Amino acid sequence: MEKQQAPSKSWSIYSRSEITSKYEISGRVGSGAYSDVYKARRRSDSVMVALKEVHDYQSAFREIEALETLKNSPNIVVLHEYFWSEDEGAVLVLEYLPTDLAAVVKSAANKDGIISVGEVKRWIDQILRGVDSCHRNSIVHRDLKPSNLLISSDGVLKIADFGQARILIAPQFTGNSHTYNQFDEQLSSDPAPEVDPTVDSSQFIQEHAEQLHREKYILEPVDNMRTNDFTNDIDEESVTHDGAASCVATCTTSDLEDPFQQSCYSYESEVVGIDGNGSLTSCVGTRWFRAPELLYGSTSYGLEIDLWSLGCIFAELFSLEPIFPGNSDIDQLGRIFSILGNLTEEVWPGCVQLPDYKIISFGKVEKPIGLEACLGNRSSDEVLVVKKLLCFDPVSRATAVELLNGKYLNEEPFPVPLSELRIPCKDDEDSSVEWNDYNKDFGSDSDFDEFGSSHLTTTENGFSIRFS
Numbered sequence: 001m002e003k004q005q006a007p008s009k010s011w012s013i014y015s016r017s018e019i020t021s022k023y024e025i026s027g028r029v030g031s032g033a034y035s036d037v038y039k040a041r042r043r044s045d046s047v048m049v050a051l052k053e054v055h056d057y058q059s060a061f062r063e064i065e066a067l068e069t070l071k072n073s074p075n076i077v078v079l080h081e082y083f084w085s086e087d088e089g090a091v092l093v094l095e096y097l098p099t100d101l102a103a104v105v106k107s108a109a110n111k112d113g114i115i116s117v118g119e120v121k122r123w124i125d126q127i128l129r130g131v132d133s134c135h136r137n138s139i140v141h142r143d144l145k146p147s148n149l150l151i152s153s154d155g156v157l158k159i160a161d162f163g164q165a166r167i168l169i170a171p172q173f174t175g176n177s178h179t180y181n182q183f184d185e186q187l188s189s190d191p192a193p194e195v196d197p198t199v200d201s202s203q204f205i206q207e208h209a210e211q212l213h214r215e216k217y218i219l220e221p222v223d224n225m226r227t228n229d230f231t232n233d234i235d236e237e238s239v240t241h242d243g244a245a246s247c248v249a250t251c252t253t254s255d256l257e258d259p260f261q262q263s264c265y266s267y268e269s270e271v272v273g274i275d276g277n278g279s280l281t282s283c284v285g286t287r288w289f290r291a292p293e294l295l296y297g298s299t300s301y302g303l304e305i306d307l308w309s310l311g312c313i314f315a316e317l318f319s320l321e322p323i324f325p326g327n328s329d330i331d332q333l334g335r336i337f338s339i340l341g342n343l344t345e346e347v348w349p350g351c352v353q354l355p356d357y358k359i360i361s362f363g364k365v366e367k368p369i370g371l372e373a374c375l376g377n378r379s380s381d382e383v384l385v386v387k388k389l390l391c392f393d394p395v396s397r398a399t400a401v402e403l404l405n406g407k408y409l410n411e412e413p414f415p416v417p418l419s420e421l422r423i424p425c426k427d428d429e430d431s432s433v434e435w436n437d438y439n440k441d442f443g444s445d446s447d448f449d450e451f452g453s454s455h456l457t458t459t460e461n462g463f464s465i466r467f468s
């Protein structure tokens with residue numbers, strides 16, 4: 001049984017007659033950083049739908065734009081229609097999908113301790129098809145994780161939650177990772193365009209093409225903001241909610257007193273900025289799946305950030321636990337290095353150019369654990385798939401289409417038919433609750449238990465912490 005709760009923070013959907021006249025709302029089934037999601041029945045034909053009430057204009061706009069572009073893709077959640085009111089916000093009417101990949105992993109971990117090779121292949125095949133659709137359309141999802149991979153009762157997996165998605169500049173997909181375009185993250189402070197709810201969304205996109213163009217091509221890049229005085233007002237999204245916002249460090253000044261901080265990094269005040277409360281800025285996103293270039297503050301990145309996330313998701317399907325469960329951005333990098341080894345010019349020529357490379361440094365990992373050891377009970381072909389994705393150098397990561405056409409999915413044992421997939425039910429203790437809680441909480445930034453003692457020194461520009 002799916003989780004249903006009485007609405008807590010938002011009653012507006014119940015008072016919107018244009019929605020309630022068409023849909024009978026049965027209860028809230030989920031919530032995220034930007035939204036509340038309700039299960040509802042379409043009165044005309046009794047089809048079940050999910051009504052996603054989005055509390056953030058940018059997020060709603062991105063999700064509508066991406067889902068309109070991807071509307072014929074079988075592994076992307078279907079947007080039936082949407083309602084938009086300037087006062088009450090956007091409500092997206094999505095196909096209802098009762099469970100997700102996080103629930104599949106959790107159920108397998110609790111029951112058999114493994115997902116069979118054929119089942120894993122069918123999940124991977126569907127995920128890759130969904131991501132390939134996005135990337136062919138130059139859409140970078142930016143928040144791929146198991147709980148955003150929703151599953152129908154008959155086993156069809158669909159990528160959802162496009163609230164952080166972006167369409168890249170000048171689409172030129174060729175299926176070769178080396179030709180992916182990169183884009184500069186750009187932010188809009190424009191007011192929301194007014195939307196006539198009777199107009200279909202493709203018409204809406206067309207009519208607002210000019211504004212979309214402005215939003216994507218002309219506005220000030222984050223880079224400029226990063227060098228500004230952070231005591232000034234800043235677009236909230238860029239710092240606290242946007243998955244592409246530079247995650248220089250999720251750390252507060254109180255962490256400086258934490259004796260467990262390790263490795264070696266330093267904050268330079270003119271680069272990082274300090275807010276009015278004396279806290280360093282932090283960012284929110286789904287850290288466990290974030291590519292190293294994002295953790296090092298890149299604001300110029302490409303579709304490859306999704307490919308890193310895929311590597312993390314596939315590793316989790318194989319081992320039934322997250323591969324890099326970092327509890328701070330520094331810890332996240334530390335966990336990556338402990339398995340893959342350090343990020344150096346040898347493994348990624350040019351990495352020293354990353355904005356924060358020189359201010360976040362780690363001691364040398366002499367003996368990285370390696371992916372083989374992490375995925376000890378899986379075949380070499382399975383390890384190889386993860387290896388092809390978890391490459392430091394973004395251009396070395398295998399694309400979705402390369403993996404779809406590769407040996408792994410096209411050799412025995414083949415992916416099982418959808419009917420043979422085990423689909424768990426979501427209940428009150430389901431994984432989405434954990435993921436959602438994690439998304440909001442992000443653990444404590446002071447958990448550096450694997451690190452040694454720290455030495456704080458004041459520098460001309462700020463301070464530096466060295467860990468031993």
Ligand SMILES: Nc1ncnc2c1ncn2[C@@H]1O[C@H](COP(=O)(O)OP(=O)(O)OP(=O)(O)O)[C@@H](O)[C@H]1O
Nearest residue numbers: 030031032033034035037050094095096097161163
């Ligand atoms: N189409 C759907 N069918 C069923 N449940 C859904 C659907 N879409 C979303 N949900 C539920 O609502 C939750 C929140 O949705 P979603 O992840 O899209 O919102 P969000 O605010 O963008 O979240 P996040 O904090 O992950 O960015 C999901 O985890 C899921 O449990």
